[in-house]
Amino acid sequence: MIHWLKRFYFLGIGLFLALPLIVVAGVSVNAKQTLAFPPQGFSLGWYGEIFTNPEWRAALVASVVLATTSAALAVLIALPLSWFLWRRIAPWANIFQVLGIAPFTLPPVITALGLLTFWATTGFYGQPWTAVIGHAIFFVTLPLVTLSLGFSAIDRSFVEAAATMGANDRTIFRTIVLPLILPYLVSGYAFAFVLSLNEYIVAYMTVGFTLETLPIKIFNALRYGYTPTMASVTVLFVFIAALIFSLVARFGDLPKLLGAMASDEP
Amino acid sequence: MKREPPQSIADYGPLFFPAGMLLLFFVVPFGTMIAVSFFQRQEGGFYTPAFVFSNYERFLSAFFGGVLGFSLMLAVTVAICCVVLALPFTYLLTKLTRRLQVFWLVALLSVLSLSEVIIGFAWSTLLSRTAGISNLLVRTGLLDQPVALFPSFGAVLTGMVYQALPYTILVLYPAIIRLDPTLMEAARTLGSSPIRAFFNVLVPALRNTIMATLIMVFIFALGSYLLPQILGRPQHWTLSVLITDQAIYQSNMPFAAAMAVFLVLVTLGLVALTLLVGRKGEKA
Amino acid sequence: MSGLVLNNVSKQFGTFTAVENVQLSVPHGTFVCMLGPSGCGKTTLLRMIAGLDDPTSGSILLDGQDITKVPTHKRNLGMVFQSLALFPHLTVGENIAYPLRIRGAAREDQKKRVDELLALIHLTGFGDRPVSKLSGGQRQRVAIARALALSPKLFLLDEPLSALDAKLREAMQVELRQLQQKLGITTIVVTHDQREAMTMADTVVVMNGGHIRQAASPIEIYRRPADTFVADFIGSTNLIETRANSSGVATVFGNPVPGFALPDGVQTATISVRPEDVHLTAPGNGAIDGTVTFVRDLGGTIETFVETGGKQIIAVSTPRERPDVVAGQAVGIVLSPEVCVVLKQ
Numbered sequence: 001m002i003h004w005l006k007r008f009y010f011l012g013i014g015l016f017l018a019l020p021l022i023v024v025a026g027v028s029v030n031a032k033q034t035l036a037f038p039p040q041g042f043s044l045g046w047y048g049e050i051f052t053n054p055e056w057r058a059a060l061v062a063s064v065v066l067a068t069t070s071a072a073l074a075v076l077i078a079l080p081l082s083w084f085l086w087r088r089i090a091p092w093a094n095i096f097q098v099l100g101i102a103p104f105t106l107p108p109v110i111t112a113l114g115l116l117t118f119w120a121t122t123g124f125y126g127q128p129w130t131a132v133i134g135h136a137i138f139f140v141t142l143p144l145v146t147l148s149l150g151f152s153a154i155d156r157s158f159v160e161a162a163a164t165m166g167a168n169d170r171t172i173f174r175t176i177v178l179p180l181i182l183p184y185l186v187s188g189y190a191f192a193f194v195l196s197l198n199e200y201i202v203a204y205m206t207v208g209f210t211l212e213t214l215p216i217k218i219f220n221a222l223r224y225g226y227t228p229t230m231a232s233v234t235v236l237f238v239f240i241a242a243l244i245f246s247l248v249a250r251f252g253d254l255p256k257l258l259g260a261m262a263s264d265e266p
Numbered sequence: 267m268k269r270e271p272p273q274s275i276a277d278y279g280p281l282f283f284p285a286g287m288l289l290l291f292f293v294v295p296f297g298t299m300i301a302v303s304f305f306q307r308q309e310g311g312f313y314t315p316a317f318v319f320s321n322y323e324r325f326l327s328a329f330f331g332g333v334l335g336f337s338l339m340l341a342v343t344v345a346i347c348c349v350v351l352a353l354p355f356t357y358l359l360t361k362l363t364r365r366l367q368v369f370w371l372v373a374l375l376s377v378l379s380l381s382e383v384i385i386g387f388a389w390s391t392l393l394s395r396t397a398g399i400s401n402l403l404v405r406t407g408l409l410d411q412p413v414a415l416f417p418s419f420g421a422v423l424t425g426m427v428y429q430a431l432p433y434t435i436l437v438l439y440p441a442i443i444r445l446d447p448t449l450m451e452a453a454r455t456l457g458s459s460p461i462r463a464f465f466n467v468l469v470p471a472l473r474n475t476i477m478a479t480l481i482m483v484f485i486f487a488l489g490s491y492l493l494p495q496i497l498g499r500p501q502h503w504t505l506s507v508l509i510t511d512q513a514i515y516q517s518n519m520p521f522a523a524a525m526a527v528f529l530v531l532v533t534l535g536l537v538a539l540t541l542l543v544g545r546k547g548e549k550a
Numbered sequence: 551m552s553g554l555v556l557n558n559v560s561k562q563f564g565t566f567t568a569v570e571n572v573q574l575s576v577p578h579g580t581f582v583c584m585l586g587p588s589g590c591g592k593t594t595l596l597r598m599i600a601g602l603d604d605p606t607s608g609s610i611l612l613d614g615q616d617i618t619k620v621p622t623h624k625r626n627l628g629m630v631f632q633s634l635a636l637f638p639h640l641t642v643g644e645n646i647a648y649p650l651r652i653r654g655a656a657r658e659d660q661k662k663r664v665d666e667l668l669a670l671i672h673l674t675g676f677g678d679r680p681v682s683k684l685s686g687g688q689r690q691r692v693a694i695a696r697a698l699a700l701s702p703k704l705f706l707l708d709e710p711l712s713a714l715d716a717k718l719r720e721a722m723q724v725e726l727r728q729l730q731q732k733l734g735i736t737t738i739v740v741t742h743d744q745r746e747a748m749t750m751a752d753t754v755v756v757m758n759g760g761h762i763r764q765a766a767s768p769i770e771i772y773r774r775p776a777d778t779f780v781a782d783f784i785g786s787t788n789l790i791e792t793r794a795n796s797s798g799v800a801t802v803f804g805n806p807v808p809g810f811a812l813p814d815g816v817q818t819a820t821i822s823v824r825p826e827d828v829h830l831t832a833p834g835n836g837a838i839d840g841t842v843t844f845v846r847d848l849g850g851t852i853e854t855f856v857e858t859g860g861k862q863i864i865a866v867s868t869p870r871e872r873p874d875v876v877a878g879q880a881v882g883i884v885l886s887p888e889v890c891v892v893l894k895q
Contacts, residue, residue, distance in 0.1 A: 001842065005278045006358055009354065009355065009358065010355075010358065013351070013355050013431075014373075016431075017373065017374075017377050017427070017428070017432070019392060019399075019432070020385070020388035020389050020392045021388060023388065023391050023392045023398070023399075024330050024387070024388045024391055024392075025480060027391055031624055032376055032522075034396070035365050035391060035394070035396055036396055037391070037396070037398070037401065037688045038401075040642070046549055048518070053324050061569075076283070077283065077287050078284070078290070080280035080281065080283060081280070081281065081284035081285075083280055084278075084280040084281050084284075086270065088271060088277065089269055089270055089271045090271060090272060093281060096284060096285050096288055097290045098279070098394045098552070099289075099292055099293065100284075100288060102292070103292055104532060105485070105537065106489075107486075107488050107489030107506055107529055107533060108506075109489065109491055109506040109509050109510060109526065109529070110296075110299075110530055110533075111292075111295075112510075112525050113509060113513055113522060113526045114292070114295035114296045114298065114299040114526075115291070115295050115522060116519075117295065117298045117299045117302045117519060117523060118291070118294060118295035118298045118299075121298055121521070121541070123401050125373055128891070132543070133293075133361035136287075136291075137287070137291045137292050138290070140288075140774060149393070153315075155633060155635065156269070157631045157632075157633045157635040158635050158637060160600075160602050160622070160629075160631065160635065161629065161631055161635035161637075162637075162652075163601075163621075163622040163623045163695075164600055164602075164625075164627055164629040164706075165648055165649035165652070165696070165699075165700070166621075166626070166649055166652060166653060166700070167623055167624045167648075167649075167652050168621075168623050171652050173428055175648070175651075176637060180638070180639060189381075194379045195379050197349060198379055198380055198384065199381065200382055200383050200492060201382075201491065201492070201510070204513065205510065205513065207504075208514075211621070212432050215381040215382075215383045215384070216383075217379070218384065218387060219383045219492070222383070222386070222387055222390075222496065225364075231387075231391070231477065234384045234387060234388060235401075237380065237381070238376055238380065238384075241375070241379045241380070242372060242373070242376040243375040245371075245372045245375045245376055245379075246372050247748070248366045249371070249372055253369050254368050254372070255364070255368065255371065255443070257369060258303060258440065259439065259440030260373060265328055268603070268604070268622075379871065
């Protein structure tokens with residue numbers, strides 16, 4: 001009885017999570033420009049539309065460029081910071097760790113509004129590059145958390161052993177620290193990338209009128225004209241997220257990244 | 267290589283860029299926002315430096331009080347629904363094989379990373395008259411004709427629970443997986459049924475975790491602002507929606523900033539509460 | 551002088567003094583074991599020699615050169631850590647080649663040296679394996695080979711064998727000692743296992759409370775312990791109070807021990823008598839009278855517990871040389887003067 005109850009529960013939650021996506025996937029293959037479900041006819045044309053329609057393609061490119069660069073910037077901020085905190089005894093520097101985690105913990109509208117007033121005051125409001133900085137600051141939390149976790153997992157005797165064998169600080173970083181931290185670096189980048197791809201409010205409030213990212217484009221389409229392309233983009237996004245997180249799980253230790261104990265611990 | 271306090275300016279080198287970025291693009295904007303919240307609004311969307319409390323006073327009206335009350339109530343409801351659904355699920359999840367756990371974690375992360383826009387669109391489709399579940403009900407003969415199930419409070423709540431549920435599970439996951447498995451086994455050997463053991467042993471053991479999770483999910487839900495717009499009516503709009511509305515469409519930055527500062531204070535108060543609960547948990 | 555010299559070295563962590571005024575000289579090619587209970591300061595001392603911790607005061611000299619301020623990576627030493635610290639992202643061969651690689655040695659030279667070292671530790675052909683696929687003893691040997699890759703001036707090992715099971719540990723002790731003699735390298739091992747120290751060392755340094763209590767050859771440490779701590783820590787012993795009588799002869803429980811006198815001007819002292827030096831005879835005839843309270847027959851040896859003067863004395867003997875006694879029996883204890891070691895107060 002208990003066994004069936006368990007299965008039923010997993011099925012229920014799974015269905016709840018999957019149902020909207022199933023319907024959207026159904027809508028995305030409609031033959032005509034209608035949001036009907038079950039779909040009327042079958043066509044993959046709306047997937048082609050993402051790449052052939054200049055507006056959707058521009059939004060896709062804008063989103064991918066934004067996600068690629070802002071995640072890279074977030075990692076560039078997080079790596080030296082988390083390395084410094086691990087390498088040195090400087091308790092006061094933990095304030096920067098807190099500052100790095102704050103934007104993600106507060107409601108997003110706060111960071112968005114802060115950046116909006118800042119760019120408006122400094123006269124850069126609407127410049128597309130401001131979105132890169134905005135997302136990097138907003139998502140720096142993710143590489144910061146994965147890297148801190150990664151550093152705490154490095155046995156300090158590795159570093160000491162390398163020093164006794166003649167490695168200086170720089171060599172140790174290049175030959176020991178970097179290879180050991182790499183999986184955490186990649187995971188941090190992946191998390192920041194996927195979330196930046198999906199982010200709406202910071203991008204909307206800082207560059208909403210000059211740069212149309214995919215989430216902004218979908219929202220505008222929701223208001224001004226439904227099209228099944230919205231559905232195909234959604235399916236594409238779910239696919240990308242699932243693919244990237246599967247890769248993280250394949251090459252890293254996902255349960256450990258999410259805070260569970262290391263799988264090889266007794 | 268010794269781990270020691272920095273000795274020279276060069277030792278601080280790695281800190282310069284991250285600290286500079288965070289100060290310039292988080293602390294300064296945050297300060298700017300606080301400053302603007304005291305500024306005087308001019309007609310036509312501009313504002314001039316001043317030190318007035320009028321933006322905060324305006325906030326004390328019945329209308330905004332109502333919005334605040336609704337926002338808090340909505341976030342509390344979402345938090346409770348999520349924790350109630352997530353707690354047994356996360357417990358069962360930690361009992362699965364590693365492969366299955368990873369599968370679920372990937373699925374949860376994928377849903378969690380979805381844009382609010384996409385979640386809003388997906389649920390609006392699912393609840394719509396043309397493509398929604400009501401069509402299925404018509405086919406099975408339970409309904410005469412398809413109906414739109416949104417905009418409505420139920421739709422907003424469902425959408426927000428959908429958005430926050432993966433977050434809740436991922437917050438609970440580390441705490442539950444670290445729980446001593448012998449706790450449940452001991453209860454079982456003493457004759458408790460699995461379900462009774464869950465409520466009599468596991469839930470009390472996780473009391474502090476559950477409190478902390480409720481608060482974290484509450485803050486998470488407080489940040490939601492697109493779902494109330496897409497799935498709800500104007501009376502379902504939250505403080506986040508009003509802040510955006512004032513900033514972008516009403517061009518009243520000082521008022522938007524004042525509301526944002528207030529939202530920060532509420533959130534920080536709750537974070538402090540979370541930490542307090544956490545600290546008590548350590549002592550217990 | 552060639553070799554390692556520690557001059558008045560002290561280390562303080564906050565208000566806690568881990569090592570205090572340590573004076574030690576280790577001639578070139580010597581094998582030294584630092585022995586003591588946990589928290590005695592032996593690991594801190596080793597880490598200071600390696601440059602991983604800075605002394606609060608004092609200086610460290612290697613071959614006459616002051617290296618106190620020289621950073622670890624310029625000290626030319628090899629060290630084996632308690633955790634072994636084998637790099638998990640490198641293979642066995644890459645681990646051993648690491649010190650050569652970071653110095654930019656040619657690939658062929660690296661390979662040649664790795665093969666040499668693998669042969670030295672009897673792991674020829676293991677170069678391409680990941681470290682995680684090795685057994686405990688194999689990892690141990692790889693860590694040793696890696697530390698020796700550059701033929702360092704100084705070879706330091708911090709509890710290197712503590713993770714191995716008892717049998718393997720004993721075999722590795724012999725192997726390590728033979729390797730050190732073959733290479734003639736100055737070696738310092740930190741251990742809390744006295745058997746390990748006795749097996750390997752030329753010089754055993756016994757530490758307690760941040761001080762060196764005695765530094766001497768293993769047999770001298772055992773035969774002539776300097777103080778009660780050393781006597782008690784190394785092997786088991788009987789600590790007995792003695793008192794000089796009016797004619798200058800030392801007495802034990804009131805019985806004079808013929809031919810045994812305390813140093814000039816000393817009235818009372820504690821002496822150490824190893825259990826195997828305690829001889830049991832029939833009571834009377836000037837022997838110290840006592841009563842057997844317990845007999846522990848371990849097969850190879852027999853321990854007899856004798857109570858005398860309110861104290862318990864343990865005698866150890868082989869079955870052959872021991873008189874047949876049972877618990878409750880009255881016996882006599884005979885101590886010869888040469889086995890009574892007067893300990894520092």
